[in-house]
Amino acid sequence: MPRYALKIEYDGGPFAGWQAQADQPSVQGALEAALARLDAGFAAGARVAAAGRTDAGVHATGQVAHADLEKDWDPFRLSEALNWHLKPAPVAVLAAAQVPQDFHARFSATGRRYTFRLISRRAPVTHERGRVWQVLQPLDLEAIRAGAAHLVGLHDFTTFRSTMCQAKSPVKSLDEIRIEALEVPHGMEYRFHLSARSFLHNQVRSIVGTLERVGAGAWPPARVAEALAARSRAACGPVCPPQGLYLTEAVYPSDPFGD
Missing domain, CATH: 3.30.70.580 (Pseudouridine synthase I, catalytic domain, N-terminal subdomain)
Known part of the structure; x- marks a missing residue:
């Protein structure tokens, strides 16, 4: 077959x-x-x-x-x-x-890549409804990047995984978190690009929800490192909704599609 x-x-x-x-x-x-x-x-x-x-x-x-x-x-x-x-x-x-x-x-697969799309503006989204997470307050991009830097590398991500996660170990290597900002009408779109061999259940949404709190000024960037070190789900920020999350690529030793 x-x-x-x-x-x-x-x-x-x-x-x-x-x-x-x-x-x-x-x-x-x-x-x-x-x-x-x-x-x-x-x-x-x-x-x-x-x-x-x-x-x-x-x-x-x-x-x-x-x-x-x-x-x-x-x-x-x-x-x-x-x-x-x-x-x-x-x-x-x-x-x-x-x-x-x-x-x-x-x-x-030797890797997975996800993108999370977050739009910051006061007016409701229309064309992107159901495809992004919208917040109303402006966000500090440099603070978000500073908070994200604490998560790159090999860590115990217990704080950032669902209590229903079935993975045998919470230890994962997060290879990259790259955040870009794009202007949209009367607001900004933030795209979080995350790469790893594999991810824990709700890991990306937990990370982005936490980094949004940093960008909004509710958390200092250093608190992300403290939350990671706590190895406790209670230390995590809010888990953001699913509609902004995209699985963008599965990586293989040889691309089966040749593109």
Whole structure:
């Protein structure tokens, strides 16, 4: 059975997350339903595996999944057929590629990259509603960057993970937090770019929620280091909502899509 990698983009708003659930819509469920229209194995209940199990409301511009199909497909024709059958769900297959049998979307990945979008302005967002987190107060970019610097590197991130996190260890290496600021009409957009081999449950949202408090002046930057050292969920700042979070890339030793 040939194995295919799929690069997927989706709006997470209508879904209860990536993972298939019996009684709620999921991105995995939408993709598998489309595959079932094309492949007998998926019609019989085969499953796809993904690089990251995004939560309810979280978006993706570079999710990667793999699927074992019963016949050979030209990758372009496969992506076109899947996009036809995915309508009208806000899910798109950006690219497909045949990959070796030992390729695994989750376990072969050597890194993940997320972006969180935060808009600061008084007027409500309109076009970006459901795709960003909006706060009303102005933020201090340099203070945010100073707070973020305490989190880069290998740390015990107990403070910044959900109490429901199933990871065996809270120790993770956060390779990068890069924050950029872009002008929007009557406000600013802040984009938080985070890279790591893997992330804990709610780690990105916990970090961004804490750094927003730094930018708003409620926390000094040094308090981020104190919260990290506390290794206690009680020391974390507010967890920000999911709609500003995007899985932008899964990194592999060799890019399965060749781009």
